[in-house]
Amino acid sequence: QQQVKQSPQSLIVQKGGISIINCAYENTAFDYFPWYQQFPGKGPALLIAIRPDVSEKKEGRFTISFNKSAKQFSLHIMDSQPGDSATYFCAAGGHYGGSQGNLIFGKGTKLSVKP
Amino acid sequence: SAVISQKPSRDICQRGTSLTIQCQVDSQVTMMFWYRQQPGQSLTLIATANQGSEATYESGFVIDKFPISRPNLTFSTLTVSNMSPEDSSIYLCSVDVAGQGCCEQYFGPGTRLTVT
Numbered sequence: 019q020q021q022v023k024q025s026p027q028s029l030i031v032q033k034g035g036i037s038i039i040n041c042a043y044e045n046t047a048f049d050y051f052p053w054y055q056q057f058p059g060k061g062p063a064l065l066i067a068i069r070p071d072v073s074e075k076k077e078g079r080f081t082i083s084f085n086k087s088a089k090q091f092s093l094h095i096m097d098s099q100p101g102d103s104a105t106y107f108c109a110a111g112g113h114y115g116g117s118q119g120n121l122i123f124g125k126g127t128k129l130s131v132k133p
Numbered sequence: 134s135a136v137i138s139q140k141p142s143r144d145i146c147q148r149g150t151s152l153t154i155q156c157q158v159d160s161q162v163t164m165m166f167w168y169r170q171q172p173g174q175s176l177t178l179i180a181t182a183n184q185g186s187e188a189t190y191e192s193g194f195v196i197d198k199f200p201i202s203r204p205n206l207t208f209s210t211l212t213v214s215n216m217s218p219e220d221s222s223i224y225l226c227s228v229d230v231a232g233q234g235c236c237e238q239y240f241g242p243g244t245r246l247t248v249t
Binding site for chain 2: 107
């Protein structure tokens with residue numbers, strides 16, 4: 019019940035295209051859903067996050083869509099650029115079952131944007 | 134956000150030895166976390182370290198293997214004890230800076246550990 023399922027495992031997109039990564043969760047106690055971007059040899063960087071009181075959040079070319087009833091959320095990268103090539107992790111967090119605000123991470127999506 | 138540094142950035146160690154990883158934050162934070170990320174894999178939480186209390190370990194991780202110190206609100210250490218090649222991994226610290234609610238975490242650059 020604490021899992022976060024992420025798909026696809028890898029994604030190849032042409033420059034200028036839209037990259038879409040999906041995540042699903044089970045625990046309805048989660049109330050924070052971030053996306054992290056990680057480049058090789060670096061720590062994960064917080065990209066954008068959403069709480070369940072809104073269905074969409076946009077920051078620049080990055081948008082999170084959130085479907086509370088389906089327990090799903092997705093990251094859309096508009097006008098994808100080669101510099102966006104990285105591994106993306108979704109996560110879910112909240113205070114549940116004694117947790118102190120832990121994050122549960124998806125398995126990651128390796129995005130390659132071809133020029 | 135927060136600026137987080139880790140030392141060392143990488144190390145190669147012999148089996149049976151121990152390594153202590155340091156995590157320094159540029160501001161006072163209540164909650165710090167230690168994660169392990171095996172090559173090409175996702176992040177797995179090792180423990181939560183709050184200042185003034187014992188660290189809370191996740192299932193599969195024990196204090197004897199991964200002792201943690203949290204002497205103040207800007208610093209923490211993780212020791213990987215009696216290392217084996219299976220401990221080869223990236224170790225990451227993170228901090229929660231939201232102040233209320235949860236779980237806005239910022240990560241350090243990681244420590245890449247290779248055990249031979």
